[in-house]
Amino acid sequence: MTLATDTAVRADGVVLRYGRTTALDGVSLSLGTGVTGLLGPNGAGKTTLLRVIATAVRPDSGTVSAFGHDALTGPGRLAVRRRLGYLPQDPGFHPSFTAFEFVDYVAILKELTVRSARHAEVRRVLAQVGLDEQRGKRIRALSGGMRQRVALAAALVGDPALLILDEPTVGLDPEQRMRFRELFADLGEDRAVLLSTHQTEDVMSLCRTVVVLDEGRVRFDGTPVELAAQAAGRVWTSETRATGALASWRTGTGSYRQVGDPPLGADLLEPTIEDGYLTLVGLRATEDPR
Incomplete structure (x- = not known):
């Protein structure tokens, strides 16, 4: 396993079962500054692993730490979530919300309680993903690519030190995918980014490290060239x-x-x-x- 000198996140021996199915079988990895790609076939356990690192699911055994905090304890989980941005496969949009209202709602959940400062942050992240002019449009009126950008803006609220992205370029056309790559590359300059994808060209373009997960186990952990x-x-x-x-x-x-x-x-x-x-x-x- 490749160990980063500036390790932000470490998982050791993570096991998670759903009934008789073992979704994660002793997974160990570490994340440092930069973009790490997560590849694997359907059912490999990629989304489950992302949910564990994002503190949305607790493993049956093993350890997960981020920024020196034990993510499996109550205080540690809260500390990690305060430095985390998470874009799941299904962001759970309320279709009647505008783009601004949805991101503002997420900002409230992230404890940005001062209204003026929170709204300034919402405008900042919407501009960062190129939706400044569409912030007043209802989500149901936005294209699929724009909805993905709204979800990414929500993940960027608070300038998180750890960004977890689950299939963020799925359904995007080539131009939209290229724009997302540009943004992810910039984001990886000063934070840890874990990117789950089926697009091997995304990995080649963006990632310093790539992890291949198969049947709940890490089959490879190294550079794209080594893969x-x-x-x-x-x-x-x-x-x-x-x-x-x-x-x-x-x-x-x-x-x-x-x-x-x-x-x-x-x-x-x-x-x-x-x-x-x-x-x-x-x-x-x-x-x-x-």
Whole structure:
């Protein structure tokens, strides 16, 4: 496991079960300043892990600490939440709220009690995500991309030192995704950001560290370059589809890009993060884009 010198968050041996299902099975990781990407197939336990770190769910065993506070105690949990920004998959919008009213409501929950200062903070974060001119619009009238930006603005209230983002670019068009990447890169300059995503290009563009979670266990913890290297010597191109390849698809040039055990003399290619990820978790990673 890669240990950051400026560790903000540490989880050790985290186990969480739902009935007979083990969602997290001894997960350990640490987060420092910068963006850490969390990859994994559906059912890997990514959202559960984010909820544990965000103090929304208590694990059955293991420890979680942030900024020197034990997140599993009452006082520690409160201290962590005061420095936390959390964007869940479903932010729970009230459709009749305006963008300003929703973020203002979250600001109240974050204990910003002085009205003038709170409203100034709401305007600041809405401007930060590019919604200054849309702050008076009702959420039900906003596009999906704008709703995601409202949710992100709410997570940014109070300038949190730890930002947890669960699939923040899902459903966004390429231009919106690029704008979000720019913002996340800026945010990661001076805080810890944990980003769960299925977009391997997001990881390559943003993340200093990437963690691959599979079946509730950490399968990889390292840099994007090290993840790509997991597939070194296992990616090749040919004119026909190879039987037995882990993954094989026809490219725009008409040739096949293949991941697995190459035949003798194969024309090897430089592996990507996606290749390394597929090598680690297999075809289950391609079954569902969520």
